[in-house]
Amino acid sequence: MKRRQFVGVVTGAALAARGLTAASVSPESAEEETPFPLSVMLWTVFRDLPFGQRLEKVREAGYRAVELVDEFKNWTREEFAASRRKKQELGIEFDATAGVWHTLADANDREPFLKSLRDFVPIMKELECSKLILQSGNIVAGIPFAQMRANCVETLKRGGEIAAGSNIELLVENIDPEENAKYFLTSSAEGFEIVREVGNPHVKFLYDFFHEQIAEGNLIAKLEKNLDSIGLVHIADVPGRHQPGTGEINYANLYRKLAQLGYSRPAAMEFIPVGDPVQELRAARLHVISSVRTARSSTAAAT
Numbered sequence: 001m002k003r004r005q006f007v008g009v010v011t012g013a014a015l016a017a018r019g020l021t022a023a024s025v026s027p028e029s030a031e032e033e034t035p036f037p038l039s040v041m042l043w044t045v046f047r048d049l050p051f052g053q054r055l056e057k058v059r060e061a062g063y064r065a066v067e068l069v070d071e072f073k074n075w076t077r078e079e080f081a082a083s084r085r086k087k088q089e090l091g092i093e094f095d096a097t098a099g100v101w102h103t104l105a106d107a108n109d110r111e112p113f114l115k116s117l118r119d120f121v122p123i124m125k126e127l128e129c130s131k132l133i134l135q136s137g138n139i140v141a142g143i144p145f146a147q148m149r150a151n152c153v154e155t156l157k158r159g160g161e162i163a164a165g166s167n168i169e170l171l172v173e174n175i176d177p178e179e180n181a182k183y184f185l186t187s188s189a190e191g192f193e194i195v196r197e198v199g200n201p202h203v204k205f206l207y208d209f210f211h212e213q214i215a216e217g218n219l220i221a222k223l224e225k226n227l228d229s230i231g232l233v234h235i236a237d238v239p240g241r242h243q244p245g246t247g248e249i250n251y252a253n254l255y256r257k258l259a260q261l262g263y264s265r266p267a268a269m270e271f272i273p274v275g276d277p278v279q280e281l282r283a284a285r286l287h288v289i290s291s292v293r294t295a296r297s298s299t300a301a302a303t
Helices: 003-016 027-031 051-060 077-090 107-127 145-166 188-198 209-215 219-229 251-260 277-302
Strands: 038-041 065-068 093-097 131-135 169-173 203-208 230-235 267-269
Touching: 038 277, 051 065, 051 077, 051 277, 077 107, 093 107, 107 131, 107 145, 131 230, 145 169, 145 188, 145 203, 169 188, 169 230, 188 203, 188 209, 188 219, 203 209, 203 219, 209 219, 209 230, 219 230, 219 251, 251 277, 267 277
Parallel strands: 038 065, 038 267, 065 093, 093 131, 131 169, 169 203, 203 230, 230 267
Antiparallel strands: none
């Protein structure tokens, strides 16, 4: 089977689920540049494969970046070196990772957080990764909301100094209350305000569309108001955390808005595929291209 025929077969069903056709997205688009960098949060796919093969599958789907959580937790220096060789071979980068698990909302956890952050910087260098995903941690019993918010700001200010000195970015993530009813930072609006109050360009917000749709919605307005504070966006549909097109979020409109606003930071697919992961990841990537291309064509026709 020729490459053109093969790509058409594996993407056909997934594209149809998004209202796309061969006329709107050609097979060659698999390697076409996207309007903003696309990545894959690796915990969602290929978990039964060795790490190197997982990267190969992501590259097969057309992506050049992945995000990590704890895949490297027990790696030796030799395994870190092997991962660098593999990603260089494939032309893939590690654009973000998690790995510091202390809370921001509890002042008693501030010094352990700062120590863990300092200790984790060398691991980020081993990964050749510059963005660290952070979570606020859970609500602290007996502490007023305003104090927990102030604790987040102060801890991020001090963490931001470490980040600036290490040339990395800290990305604070919102989690919806259905996933974790005890989590402190469930509101993106609150998260954006915290980042602005920190006032350090090395501290940004991870705008997770999946979590925010469940928590508060109004996704596009928040993009327009807070673009400068966003360091990363995460993509999955509601409900179920599956690929765009399976739920209620109009991702075509979100992609068009991101492009219109000139968003140039990463956008990571963090969905659990229904169907073949390579096929669904490829279709999700092509959906970004098609959505923006359609909007540009309409604009050009109107002028």
